[in-house]
Amino acid sequence: MSTLRVIVFNADESYAPTLRATLTSFDFVRIVAEVDEPAILPHVVKQFQADVLLLHLDPSPDSVLPIAGEVAVSNPQLAVFALSESTDGQLILSVMRRGFREFITKPVDAGILEDALRKISVQQENAPPQGKLIAVLGTVGGVGATSLASNLAVELASMTAGRVALVDLDYRFGQVATFLDVSPTYTIADLASSPEQLETHVIERALVQHASGVHVLSRPTHFVQSDNITAANCVGVLTGLARMSDYVVVDGPNRYDVGATAILDLADLTMLVIQLMVPSVRNAQRILQGMQEAGFNLDRTRLVCNRMSRESATLPASDVEATLNKKIYFSIPDDWPTMSASINLGEPLSTHGPKTRVRNAIRELAERIHVPPSSGGAAEESAKKGPGLLSKIFSD
Template sequence: MSIAVNDHANHIAPIPRISVQGFLDSADVAQMIENAAKDRRMAKAHVKVHIGGIPAAIEAYRTSPTPNLIVLESSSDRGVLFEQLEQLAECCDAGTKVMVIGHENDIGLYRDLIARGVSDYVVAPLNIIGFIRQVSALYNNASGEMLGRVIAVAGAKGGVGASTVSHNLAWSISRQLLLQTVLVDLDLAFGTVGLDFNQDPPQGIVDAVYSPDRIDANFIDRLSSKCSDTLSILSAPATVDRSYDLSEHAFDTTLDVLRATVPCSVLDVPHQWNGWTRRLLVSADEVVIVASPDLTNLRNAKTLFDALRASRLNDHSPRLILNMVGVPRRPEISLGEFSKAVAVEPLGVIPFEPRLFGAAANNGQMLAEVDANSKIIETIDDIAQLLMGRSVGRRAKRTLLAPLMERLGRMKAG
């Protein structure tokens, strides 16, 4: 089985809530920016595209305020370009950034433009991801890469163990990679993160959702409960004394703070489909769908994969983890058939091991605390590394499938 590794090119900090106006010479560049505006990383930006290049921008801003970012395309020679930029500078408001897309790959031209106050100069042709990265770099850190990675884990069907997988992945990332990790339980009425970590936090994620004006790094830290030096949890209330009818953007501010302050956030997304769960899955850096090998899971997984691929056009496919594989006497869809239907190979296969999982759940422990030598722990550790963009060796390729092979071997022997 081939092992897909993270595409670092797609790990780009989201663009903040800014206004962007483009004045382009060519239809190709205009279309590229319009397509980029539909990307999840630019969901907060307000983008308008015009044809006409720098002369059109000069005319437009003689009587109108300038946006946060002006994107200009020019094929003119240097003398004309510099003259046009000087005219535009007379119309620009303080704080407006200017990106020039040119057709001359010349470091001297770049330096001259930067000296004249241009924020960035890039050479066409430019693809969607390249453009988004350049805009991100203007409003985030120098590289445009975010500090924190958000991993959203959801089940294709209720009861497939997505919460257990997400909790153990967060544990593995914090323990194995020694990265500060926050596990967020979003199953607000019935979440199990408190039970799985044997904690009863007085506050959690709902306190953040209902206090959006107070959310900052310190507030999130106060709401979190520490499970170790590197792992904290934002628990769900797990009560039904209120209904949780949340807006589509309910978790936006919380995730923005987590991205900016924590290397890894793992979201335990409940098996439901509404505005805010869809937004979380679309906006996450990594999406993991957990499924069991039966027909309902296959149908639901394919539905989710198709919907998420359509909404995440510039990202790799969501990841698949098959869980509870090899239940005795249960007819199952084969690994090959399941993979073919959703058009992706599983990132890992976790066999049905009721004693290990049952002991962990009843004791409020992670799987590694119950049996550190289990092959399943190796599988989860390897998946955690892949989700965080770390390469793994041949051992990983063996361990991702080894538990399944051992299970099937024992079944055949019996």
């Protein structure tokens, strides 16, 4: 089944977590944009390639329907769904006369909504496949997220004949280009300046190809350019890259904020990089809690423990899992001499240390992503163990 790209309109902030949780529980759905102003709907539909426009009409259907009706008429390829707690016959009739595909009442029956979305997805079977978007999110500075993202992209590039893109979302201090020793002419800032849906040739021009085959999209050259990049700009760029790539590996978002939600909505897989240290685990706990409260499907989030070492005075992994109520999906061994030399030389581990344990671990992680386990990539079971010695530390 093809991935279904959905634009969500919702002016009721209190309902956003519930709506997001429902949509992200469907593994074939990706939210490409969330809108809360009816006036910008035509622009958003033009900027983002989508299959479905889901409109939450409450609390004021009359303010949404006129513009939404125009969007439905001018975009016949777009399936428009309406969602409301009202069962008023006149409202339903008005919705259907405007060419909407479905009217769904609240509280939403997830099965009914899923069936309706699956019908649209089946109709899209002949559409070009979308690449998988992998977000690598660090919990603290220096946790190794950029190293992981860069080397993961290189390993994936060796496993697929298609394109693998690597995007730096640390707009001010990102070092992806440095880690791979490439010198970009254009950056994400050049793509973000376009208000329209990005054409393939425009994106191509901004990418610089590394010797491994990875196509790098670098952070802006100047600080001032960073201020002009919005979440909508970023999602537009990532959506465009997904159309032309097998994998898009994103170094970031570099902080969990309002802008990050748009990227996490779009991600097929989020890798939350931790170390077995109190600051990292504290932040991981806050991020996971924030994502859960916002309605994100945590089944798409994996804990990756970096710099795992028996010699280090780190926290017990079992206690960290119990604290976070989530299993560690993958562990990467500590080999700072190899990793630091690789960074300083601007060489991926596949070149600088092809037979090292740390390189082999990242390659194994890439293989898991490229060829999921027989379980079909099902979510990890939550940690069952009761609170351990960390319970007091993290209960503040």
